[in-house]
Amino acid sequence: MKPWHPLQARLHRQLKTRALLPRQSSILIAVSGGQDSLCLAQLLMGLQPHWGWRLAIVHGDHGWRPDSAANAAHVVGLAQQWQLPVWVETAKVPPASEAAARRWRYQTFEALAQQHGYSTIVTGHTASDRAETTLYNLIRGSGLDGLQSLTWTRSLSPTAPHLTLVRPLLAFTRQETGCFCQEQGLPIWTDSSNEDLGFRRNRLRRELLPYIRQHFNPQAERALAQTAEIVTAEVAYLDAETDGWYERAVTPHTQPSAWEMSQSVLQQAPLALRRRLCRRLLQAALNQSPSFDQVEKLSALANSPNGSQTDPFPGGAIAIVRQGSIWLVPSEDDARKLYKTKQLR
Numbered sequence: 001m002k003p004w005h006p007l008q009a010r011l012h013r014q015l016k017t018r019a020l021l022p023r024q025s026s027i028l029i030a031v032s033g034g035q036d037s038l039c040l041a042q043l044l045m046g047l048q049p050h051w052g053w054r055l056a057i058v059h060g061d062h063g064w065r066p067d068s069a070a071n072a073a074h075v076v077g078l079a080q081q082w083q084l085p086v087w088v089e090t091a092k093v094p095p096a097s098e099a100a101a102r103r104w105r106y107q108t109f110e111a112l113a114q115q116h117g118y119s120t121i122v123t124g125h126t127a128s129d130r131a132e133t134t135l136y137n138l139i140r141g142s143g144l145d146g147l148q149s150l151t152w153t154r155s156l157s158p159t160a161p162h163l164t165l166v167r168p169l170l171a172f173t174r175q176e177t178g179c180f181c182q183e184q185g186l187p188i189w190t191d192s193s194n195e196d197l198g199f200r201r202n203r204l205r206r207e208l209l210p211y212i213r214q215h216f217n218p219q220a221e222r223a224l225a226q227t228a229e230i231v232t233a234e235v236a237y238l239d240a241e242t243d244g245w246y247e248r249a250v251t252p253h254t255q256p257s258a259w260e261m262s263q264s265v266l267q268q269a270p271l272a273l274r275r276r277l278c279r280r281l282l283q284a285a286l287n288q289s290p291s292f293d294q295v296e297k298l299s300a301l302a303n304s305p306n307g308s309q310t311d312p313f314p315g316g317a318i319a320i321v322r323q324g325s326i327w328l329v330p331s332e333d334d335a336r337k338l339y340k341t342k343q344l345r
Ligand SMILES: Nc1ncnc2c1ncn2[C@@H]1O[C@H](COP(=O)(O)OP(=O)(O)OP(=O)(O)O)[C@@H](O)[C@H]1O
Pocket: 029, 030, 031, 032, 033, 034, 035, 036, 037, 038, 058, 059, 060, 061, 062, 105, 122, 123, 124, 125, 129, 191, 194
């Protein structure tokens, strides 16, 4: 038997200690054709006899670049060479942004995984991606949740709770995956859009991070990825704490729909949890991630007198203080209905 490559041995240890990909799992590998996902596919294939996984490849063709069909054909060719099942999903209309493309990819891959009985989708995200995301989110003013950036695992959607997204390469840098591909002679497909400095993300990767490395910390990438790792555990802890406070503080009502939050519970909550409670409530009520200012606006009602009210949130929802409760109602109209039913007195 061929001795394991050091990266393969490291990945094996990671998978064991973190219990990321259980034995006999059915795994769909998301392969863009870039160096990270090629490295991932190759490493998983090498470990497959030991873990007994069922592996397959999936590729998403966004139709963005003139060479996107050739890119897809390249991935199909590799999968055939590796003797793995392969699916290519093509976007009917090219997604309008990076974020839209990501959403489309995960939705399509998720449907495919369900259809063919795969329990896990894996991506080639690395410590370098993690470092960049953390730095990017820091500059944008994100809280801890943004700084944790990419997590090792996450469930893909509430409609498919058994389906997990796993990122097994978060401990490897892009430099390591690049060297690995070169050593193994893996044919990397170069995505020309990665060079485009019109994208903020690329400028951060090609200009800001090299500057930080040169002038502040040659290990900046590892340091940022480490920050993300530390923050991930802290966010998990705070989330679990928030669960209990949310349960005690918030009562949902129907007809008309409204959320009632106890003012005294909100007052007792430490500021970090108070903000989390308000954020979670706004997320549920508005169906979108609230901004910091919106969270602060709701949180300020913890100490506001009876009768206080916020100006409308996006979509027209308002929050009103009544008799020790903060009522979050979808609109002024709903507030009037509540007055009629005497709940809001
Ligand atoms: N078009 C795609 N088809 C399949 N998987 C994709 C696609 N684009 C991205 N992915 C998955 O998401 C991961 C991260 O995507 P990202 O856009 O950061 O990487 P990339 O630069 O396109 O390619 P790579 O990470 O493979 O070098 C990839 O490693 C890959 O697993």
